[in-house]
Amino acid sequence: MNQQTIFDYTIHLADNALVIAQRNSEWCGHGPVLEQDIALTNISLDLLGQARSLYQYAASIRNKMNGNDQATEDTLAYLRDAREFRNCLLMELPNGDWGQTILRQFFFSVYQYNLYQYLQRSSDNTLSAIAEKSLKEVTYHQRWSSEWVIRLGDGTEESHRRMQNAVHELWMFTGELTTPAGYELEAARENIGVDPASLKAAWSQTIAEVFQEATLDVPATGWMQTGGKEGRHTEHLGYILAEMQFLQRTYPDSKW
Amino acid sequence: MSVQELEKIFQDKIDREVRIEPKDWMPDAYRKTLIRQISQHAHSEIVGMLPEGNWITRAPSLKRKAILLAKVQDEAGHGLYLYAATETLGITREQTIDDLHSGKAKYSSIFNYPTITWADIGAIGWLVDGAAILNQVMLCRTSYGPYARANIRICKEESFHQRQGFEILLVLSQGTPEQKAMLQDAVDRWWWPSLMMFGPRDSESTHSDQSTQWKIKRKSNDELRQQFVDMIAEQAKILQVTLPDPELKWNAEKKQYDWGEIDWNEFWNVVKGNGPCNKQRLDARKKAHDNGAWVREAAKAYADKRKEREEKEIKVA
Numbered sequence A: 001m002n003q004q005t006i007f008d009y010t011i012h013l014a015d016n017a018l019v020i021a022q023r024n025s026e027w028c029g030h031g032p033v034l035e036q037d038i039a040l041t042n043i044s045l046d047l048l049g050q051a052r053s054l055y056q057y058a059a060s061i062r063n064k065m066n067g068n069d070q071a072t073e074d075t076l077a078y079l080r081d082a083r084e085f086r087n088c089l090l091m092e093l094p095n096g097d098w099g100q101t102i103l104r105q106f107f108f109s110v111y112q113y114n115l116y117q118y119l120q121r122s123s124d125n126t127l128s129a130i131a132e133k134s135l136k137e138v139t140y141h142q143r144w145s146s147e148w149v150i151r152l153g154d155g156t157e158e159s160h161r162r163m164q165n166a167v168h169e170l171w172m173f174t175g176e177l178t179t180p181a182g183y184e185l186e187a188a189r190e191n192i193g194v195d196p197a198s199l200k201a202a203w204s205q206t207i208a209e210v211f212q213e214a215t216l217d218v219p220a221t222g223w224m225q226t227g228g229k230e231g232r233h234t235e236h237l238g239y240i241l242a243e244m245q246f247l248q249r250t251y252p253d254s255k256w
Numbered sequence B: 001m002s003v004q005e006l007e008k009i010f011q012d013k014i015d016r017e018v019r020i021e022p023k024d025w026m027p028d029a030y031r032k033t034l035i036r037q038i039s040q041h042a043h044s045e046i047v048g049m050l051p052e053g054n055w056i057t058r059a060p061s062l063k064r065k066a067i068l069l070a071k072v073q074d075e076a077g078h079g080l081y082l083y084a085a086t087e088t089l090g091i092t093r094e095q096t097i098d099d100l101h102s103g104k105a106k107y108s109s110i111f112n113y114p115t116i117t118w119a120d121i122g123a124i125g126w127l128v129d130g131a132a133i134l135n136q137v138m139l140c141r142t143s144y145g146p147y148a149r150a151n152i153r154i155c156k157e158e159s160f161h162q163r164q165g166f167e168i169l170l171v172l173s174q175g176t177p178e179q180k181a182m183l184q185d186a187v188d189r190w191w192w193p194s195l196m197m198f199g200p201r202d203s204e205s206t207h208s209d210q211s212t213q214w215k216i217k218r219k220s221n222d223e224l225r226q227q228f229v230d231m232i233a234e235q236a237k238i239l240q241v242t243l244p245d246p247e248l249k250w251n252a253e254k255k256q257y258d259w260g261e262i263d264w265n266e267f268w269n270v271v272k273g274n275g276p277c278n279k280q281r282l283d284a285r286k287k288a289h290d291n292g293a294w295v296r297e298a299a300k301a302y303a304d305k306r307k308e309r310e311e312k313e314i315k316v317a
Helices: A003-025 A034-065 A073-078 A098-119 A125-153 A157-173 A182-189 A196-213 A236-244 A246-250 B003-015 B028-053 B062-087 B093-102 B118-139 B145-173 B177-196 B208-213 B221-239 B264-274 B278-291 B293-316
Strands: B249-251 B256-258
Touching (some): A003 A098, A034 A125, A073 A246, A073 B062, A236 A246, B028 B118, B028 B278, B062 B093, B118 B221, B145 B221
16 A cells, blocks of 8 residues: 555544634634533544644654654644645634534534545554544534534524525535545545545435424535535645644744 | 521531532622622633634644644633533523623633734643633532532643643743744743633632631632742743743742742733724624624524424424
């Protein structure tokens, strides 16, 4: 198996988890009600934990490929620039209101839930172990975010309008989740990873079921934005990284 | 039974170290004092999330980010236990929060200082949580049961908070010259405000006497402050930082540290709302509350609809 492919695939999984964790963590201390502030912070912590496991694994692969490299979870998170990030565009979108944040989490959690079900059976032992451990967390994320989509969709007139608006804002970024990049197809061929196109039916079905209960309309499938998986991002990612990476960039080679 | 007799039984319980529980008779003033104090404590936890939350997105490593997120989340949890404790005294969480937003209720002034550098996150853990723990350890034995129990849970987590703060600073103390300067600068800025956390001098404190008699408080402001200085002055040696007080020195006779005078003018100004971040902190809380109104309304409307549907289903069945 080509090590570069495992590296790219792992980095993609890690970047997804980190970038959405970073976005969600912006809510910490600013949530609409204390219990939900705590719940979303929990999800950020779980996703950050997943990202760390994946970066640690990616770092070990990189160091094996090149003996001179001394990659760590932190060099990967803090010292790569936007073009090297492989997360889907959906993760980096601004939080918007609470409804948009919930909906983004819901779209992603349903995807991650389906992905990790398969990834548990990866022939790569580290990835399967990470998937197995993460699946317990993601099961809760999916439940929590579905419940909130339903509650807000079928709550008041205002909350319904806001949720339907969130759907319109985010929908064109959902297609990328299940549109495979080259390294995903290769990883799938080697039974290391999963072809995300194969998850599309299950993903769409859950979305349709939850939307129905939430009295939300599923948009007609239209044009979908892509590029994040290949490092072509929205204008938002640069700002996320500028903020996240600033200490490491300003004080290079320091321990924290 | 007359009020005098009830008061006698109440004070007798306190003197015998029996905890007061929500359903017990208590003087109105005891209830009011507790509502004021516990809600102030709760608000401090919640407002305290802001200066530290300010660094979550910029934490310098993934490990530090995870620890800081978990820590700020703990503060939210402490706020929850404490709001629940105030509710046992007959005031709702909404009312308590409204009092914060209207300025009627206070929170710890320390959170009106800005977190300018990463070292401030360490300094908050070491000094601010260090000061808070001394107070909270005392409050684990406070006379009101629900408040005492809330503090026991809080103390377990706070000692981890103080250690993580100290550890952030310890790493900086062994780092580059820039990191050492960042550490000293944070200690310079947080030292005096931390001493102010214990409140006015005993001779100036308006609530102390009664609170001591009711065993809400078991140590005076000045006693706790002395305990804090003695503890921190020793720990500062390990960090190789200078506490910004030329008068600070060990008094062998008294077996404690002597130190200089707090700037009480600054203290009272920050209490009155003139601190560097008083306005920003309160604005941030109000904004979160206002922006969240539609979410809370929707959750309630949905819960009501659910209930209505379930009742209908029961009727049909």
